[in-house]
Amino acid sequence: MLASGRVWLKLVKNFMAKLEFEMYYHIYNRGNNAATVFRCETGFKHFLMLYKKYIPLIANTFAWVLMSNHFHFLVKIKEENEIGFLAPFSASTYSKKWREILPADVSRLGYSQDKLKKLNPSRQFSHLFNAYSKWFNNKYKRSGSLFEKNFNRKEVEDEQYLKHLVYYIHHNPIHHGISNNYTDYPWTSYNDFLENETAFVDFTSVINWFDDLDNFVFFHQEENELSVIQDYLYE
Numbered sequence: 712m713l714a715s716g717r718v719w720l721k722l723v724k725n726f727m728a729k730l731e732f733e734m735y736y737h738i739y740n741r742g743n744n745a746a747t748v749f750r751c752e753t754g755f756k757h758f759l760m761l762y763k764k765y766i767p768l769i770a771n772t773f774a775w776v777l778m779s780n781h782f783h784f785l786v787k788i789k790e791e792n793e794i795g796f797l798a799p800f801s802a803s804t805y806s807k808k809w810r811e812i813l814p815a816d817v818s819r820l821g822y823s824q825d826k827l828k829k830l831n832p833s834r835q836f837s838h839l840f841n842a843y844s845k846w847f848n849n850k851y852k853r854s855g856s857l858f859e860k861n862f863n864r865k866e867v868e869d870e871q872y873l874k875h876l877v878y879y880i881h882h883n884p885i886h887h888g889i890s891n892n893y894t895d896y897p898w899t900s901y902n903d904f905l906e907n908e909t910a911f912v913d914f915t916s917v918i919n920w921f922d923d924l925d926n927f928v929f930f931h932q933e934e935n936e937l938s939v940i941q942d943y944l945y946e
Contacts, residue, residue: 730770730832732791735867737876739945740840741781743856748847749779755898758782758843763911765839768811769794769832771913774877777898778887783880783945785873788832796827836862865943874920875940878931893931901931 730736742748749755755777766772770786796817797809811830812820844857867873879886884896893901900912904927907914921927937944 730788730836730864731866732788732794732832735785735787735870735873737865737867737943737945738784738786738836738862739781739865740858740862743859745780746857747780748843748857749777749898750851754847754850757846761839761842761846765835765842767911768813769830769835771916772900772911773873773913773917774880775900775912776880776883776896778883778889783883785867785876785880791829794830794832796822796829798822798827863945865945867943872940872943874930875935875937876943877917877920878935879937879940879944881931 749758758777762775766784766786770788772784772786774783774785776783792814795811795813798812798817798820800808800810809828812822812827817824817827840858840862847857848854867876881899881901882893884890884899885893890896893899903910903912904914904917904924918924918927921930
């Protein structure tokens with residue numbers, strides 16, 4: 712009973728805990744009831760476009776993979792003073808909307824701090840999922856929840872495991888039997904590193920974890936033991 716209680720409390724923490732500044736997280740979510748959420752190339756591309764809109768404002772991204780019914784991201788939430796604000800502006804005489812501004816823009820645009828709202832990392836991920844769900848439902852003439860209600864987040868407390876998490880994320884297509892070769896699967900960040908096309912991935916930090924690009928490639932070619940990062944994985 713005590714063991715099962717601890718497992719339950721850990722699950723609740725992963726589901727409900729807010730994302731903390733300066734912490735690494737393995738972020739995961741899947742379709743409601745494991746339903747397909749990416750049906751075509753357009754869907755993959757649209758999700759990544761929305762990701763680049765919402766997430767770089769609050770986090771650095773180190774690795775990602777999109778599968779047909781789920782996805783994984785390895786991120787680090789930025790320092791609080793690096794994260795921007797929501798600032799009000801009048802859309803019309805009768806309504807008020809909000810726009811996102813960076814910390815450096817506060818003085819330049821003439822805003823006072825008491826009229827600003829700090830961007831919330833957890834809400835930014837929720838905005839991403841809601842925006843994609845709205846697009847998906849409109850495109851496929853459906854309604855209802857697309858993703859599971861609470862996205863999973865596992866805090867990575869020891870940086871020595873980051874290399875293995877990058878490896879795990881890039882090998883996810885093999886793990887799920889979608890591809891025989893992780894280099895052939897197009898919807899991961901792996902080939903972005905080789906082609907230096909990391910539009911929103913922190914290329915420099917990741918390569919430094921592996922010492923250089925050659926070791927990054929070599930590490931992915933080896934069969935690495937993932938039991939050492941079992942606490943940070945989703946099955």
